[in-house]
Amino acid sequence: MELKWCQFIAQMGYKAKDMKMTIRQRPEALARRVLEAHWDGVLPVDIRGLAESCGARVIDDPLLDVSGVVAIEGGEPVIKVNTNESELRQRFTIAHELGHMMLRHLTKDKTEFRDPSKNYTMANFDRRERDANRFAAAILMPGEAVRAVILEMDDADVDSLASVFKVSKAAMSIKLKSMGILPEWA
Ligand SMILES: [Zn+2]
Secondary structure, rough: OOHHHHHHHHHHOOOOHOOOOOOOOHHHHHHHHHHHOOOOOOOOOOOHHHHHHHOOOOEOOOOOOOOOEEEEEEEEEEEEEEOOOOOHHHHHHHHHHHHHHHHHOOOOOOOEEEEOHHHHOOOOHHHHHHHHHHHOOOOOHHHHHHHHHHOOOOOOHHHHHHHOOOHHHHHHHHHHHHHOOOOOOO
């Protein structure tokens, strides 16, 4: 089955060179490509708009029994987000589900991911979940944007950065540690 978002990845110039990237780099590189193709540079990143630009239909569902779902319905990728949860969680949910979609986790045999909130932690043993989280972090908190905001603010800290990027303090703290801006033990 020829699926639209596969064509989208092809259109973004996902060339053979990139296929040789190590698995460790892929989620971040893919997030960067989506940002380059569709992000207007405005913070916080309009994750819902980005998901739609990538070809997903985003559906609000306050009755969902998990935080988020990504599935192929009628040949199209659909992201369902539990709108009963906080706005910050909903943003991460959409970013994580978009990660499953863009990282090609959806296949003929696995046409749906249902994510309880525990899947949104890095302490997850399923590589697909960890990669979706890495994609989510990279797309919601683009490294260059984090650096630029820190330079621009007089007294940037985890709280102020988390509110600029509309992510949880925990997510921002992990990001700053991974960038070497906060020490690992902070
Ligand atoms: Zn997941």
